[in-house]
């Protein structure tokens with residue numbers, strides 16, 4: 001039985017779970033410290049969804065919502081389900097909970113991005129009902145500083 005809740009702050013269990021889960025999403029970003037995780041959970045734009053089963057925390061998802069002149073933007077970020085718990089619908093449950101919450105808060109669309117190489121994620125999102133948008137996604141990165149400067 002999987003239960004999905006919104007974390008109101010960091011806890012030792014959640015912090016420990018993130019040390020395990022974040023490396024399953026990103027090799028370049030280290031897991032958050034307790035304080036960083038607490039800030040993520042408590043940030044007014046964020047709803048931090050946590051999926052748990054009888055074994056403990058098995059997945060997380062961050063829903064980010066913020067007002068813009070044309071409405072309320074809702075983004076799903078950092079969806080991670082523990083390797084040992086995949087293929088049982090946890091990812092779907094997390095996304096459905098986030099979508100329902102976003103709509104209940106006034107959003108009428110929910111956005112996310114996923115690299116094509118993330119095959120399981122792309123299949124899941126499409127199965128849930130996300131549709132690819134015709135748009136260009138740009139990123140501007142902070143230039144590297146020369147060593148010693």
Ligand SMILES: CC(C)(COP(=O)(O)OP(=O)(O)OC[C@H]1O[C@@H](n2cnc3c(N)ncnc32)[C@H](O)[C@@H]1OP(=O)(O)O)[C@@H](O)C(=O)NCCC(=O)NCCS
Pocket residue numbers: 024025078079080081082085086087088089090091092093113114115118120121123124127
């Ligand atoms: C992408 C990810 C979140 C999916 O999580 P998940 O919990 O395995 O997702 P679901 O179980 O809801 O769906 C995955 C598959 O299980 C199947 N499934 C769902 N419920 C099921 C059930 N009760 N029994 C068996 N299979 C089931 C789904 O049909 C789906 O099959 P598909 O791969 O053929 O589409 C997970 O693979 C993950 O964390 N990957 C690494 C990080 C990542 O890429 N995150 C996304 C960043 S954009």
